[in-house]
Amino acid sequence: MSSIATLNDVAKLANVSKMTVSRVINHPEQVTDELKQLVFKAMKELNYQPNFAAKALAANTTRIIKLIILEKVDTVEPYYATLLMGVAQFLNGHQYALQVVTQKNAGIGDCDGYIITGARQSDFEWIQELNRPTILFGENRHNYDFVDSDNKYGTFLATSAAITDGYEHIIYFGIELKESFEYSRERGYMGTMQKAGRDPQIVRFGNHSSESQNYIQEHWQEFEKNTCFVCSSDRLAIGVERGIQHMNGNIPEDFGIIGFDGVFLDQIAEPKLTTVKQPVMDMGSKSAELLLQKINWGLPLTEDHQPTRTHRMEIAFSPELIRRQTTRNYHLT
Amino acid sequence: MSSIATLNDVAKLANVSKMTVSRVINHPEQVTDELKQLVFKAMKELNYQPNFAAKALAANTTRIIKLIILEKVDTVEPYYATLLMGVAQFLNGHQYALQVVTQKNAGIGDCDGYIITGARQSDFEWIQELNRPTILFGENRHNYDFVDSDNKYGTFLATSAAITDGYEHIIYFGIELKESFEYSRERGYMGTMQKAGRDPQIVRFGNHSSESQNYIQEHWQEFEKNTCFVCSSDRLAIGVERGIQHMNGNIPEDFGIIGFDGVFLDQIAEPKLTTVKQPVMDMGSKSAELLLQKINWGLPLTEDHQPTRTHRMEIAFSPELIRRQTTRNYHLT
DNA sequence: AACAATTCTGTTACCGATAACATCAACGAA
C-alpha cells in the first residue's frame, strides 16, 4: 500500500532517467521503441498518474479553467448544470481543474482560460478586460469564439414539424431579449414560414412560464383550433401548455406546442413536451476542448493576451427535434 | 503589466526573505509586527495571490476535492447543481479545486478528500474503499460524517402547518426507498400526528410525479375534502397537484399540498408549491468546510487513512416552511 | 580512418511554496 507513484518511481523501475519517462509522455517520437516499451510497462505496473500540481508549476500555468455562470444567484438552471457536467468531464480527462464562479468572484484567482455562459450585452464590458483565452457559450455579436446550438436550424426543425403535422396556424412565442440567439431563432421561424407561404406571427415575453400562460388565457378567443405554438424555450412552452389546459383546449389535437432546450423542464411538463433538444453536455465538452486548443496551440499573443487571428471559431451543434406528447404523430416516432 | 506576483517578488519589495513572507501568511505569530507591516504593504501593492500549484506541491497534497454525484447520467437534478454551487463557493475561497465526477470516473486521479451525494445503500461497498477523508451529503447509517437537513424536523414543520391550517385529514406521500432520510421524514410525520391525536396514513412511491399523480386519480373517491398531502419531495407534490387539478379538486381550499426540498421544482409548479425548503447552498458550503477541517486538523490517521475518532460529525440544517399557494393562509405570510 | 552530422539519453536548473535546519542577536545567570 505505497503512496502515489511519481515519475521518479517509474524511471527507477524502468531503469531510465526521469527525463526519458517524461519524454515518453510528451514527446514519444524522441524515444526508441525499446525504451518506450519498458517505460509503458513500468507505468502500468505502478499505475502512474501524472501530478497535476507539478505539471502546472513546471509549465508556469495554473491548469485551472474558470466557468463563469452569469445568472441570478438563487436558483441554478438545470441547463447550466448540464453544461457544467460536460465541461467537467472533458477537463477531468485532460488534467485541468474546473473552477465554477459567478461574476462577483470571477476576478479572484488566476487561471489559464475562461468559459462564459449566460452573457448578455451588458456583460461584454468586463468580459473584454479578461486577459486570458476565452470561449463564450452562446452566440454573440462581439467577435468572441463561441459554442452554441444552431438556433436557426432549431426553429426550422420546429416550424417544419408543425407544418408537417398539419397545423394551420403557427405562432412563435419568443423571448423579449435583444440577444443574438433569439434573433437566430426568430429568423429560423420566419424563413421557414415564408418558404412555406405561411403567415408568420411573433409574440415576445420575458422568459417565465407565467407570462406565456397569462397571454394564452387572456387572448384565448383569438386562437383558432389547429394552431401550433413554437416557443423559444421550454419555460414558455410550459406556460403555453398550462394556459391551454386551463382553457380546456385539446392538446395535441387542436393545439400543438413545441419547446426549445430539452433540458429537464421538458420532462417535468405533463403532457411531456415536444421540444428542440440541444446536446448541452456535448456542447460543454466541446467548449472545453476548444478552450484548451486556444491555450495550447501557442498562437501568437498580442500584448492584451488575445491571440491574433483573423477569423473566430464558431461551433454550432445541431439540435434535434424530440417528438413527445404536445404535437400530433406522437405515436409515429 | 507584469505577470502574477510571487512570494519572491513580495520578499524583494519588502526587503526580507521568502521565508519571512511565507511565515507572515502561515505562522504570523513568529514574525515581528514591524516586518509584518512591511510584508503586508508589499503584498497589497503587488496584489499577491499565492500560487495554488506550488502550495499543493510543497505540501505533498493535491488540493483537489472530488464531489461525487451518484445519479443517472442523463439529467442533472437542480438539487445537486445548487449543492455544487455551495461547495464550489467555499472551496474557491480556500484555494482548493473542485472536481465534479460520477462514480465511474471517481477513482481516476488523486485528491485530498471526497464529498459524496446521492449515496444509496448499495454504494457503501465501494465508498469504504476510498482512502481519503470523506463527507457524505445526506444522512446514513454507516458511521460516515454527514451534512443533511433535519429531515424529521422538516416533516414536523409540514405536518404542523397542515394541522394549523385546519386540514382534517393529513396523508403522507413518501418515497419508496429504504434510506435513512426517508425514515426520518416519516418519523417526523408520524410523531407529529400522534402527538396531535390524528390518524396517520402513509403511501409510498418511486420518486416520480407520474406515480403520485396516477395514485391520486385512481383513488380519487377515497379522498375526502379538507385533506392535506404532505409529500417527501417536490416531485411527488407536483404529481399530487396535477392529479387534483385533473380531478377538478380545489387547491388549497379542499386539498392542501406540501412538498419537500424547495429547489427549482417548487417554483415551476402552478400554483406554486408550499414546501419545506432546505438551505442546499449553505449545506454545500458546510460540507466543504467540514471536509477541509477533517483534512487539516491533522487527526491521527489509522493505516487506512481514516482519522481515529470516537464520534462522527452530524450536521443537520434546519429546513424552513415556505408557504405558497398550495396551502391555506397563503395571504397571511 | 577521421570527422561531421544525427540520434538518443542523461544532467542541471527551475517553476513557487514550505519544513527543517542554521545563524545571529539580545539577554540573563553564574
Place this chain on the structure above:
DNA sequence: TTCGTTGATGTTATCGGTAACAGAATTGTT
C-alpha cells in the same frame, strides 16, 4: 566576562514535473 537560552530571520533542500543543455552512441561522408 562567558556561556547557555530564547526568539527572529535567513539558507537549503524538497515536492514532481519539464526545458535547455551536455554528452554518448550511432550513422554517414569523403
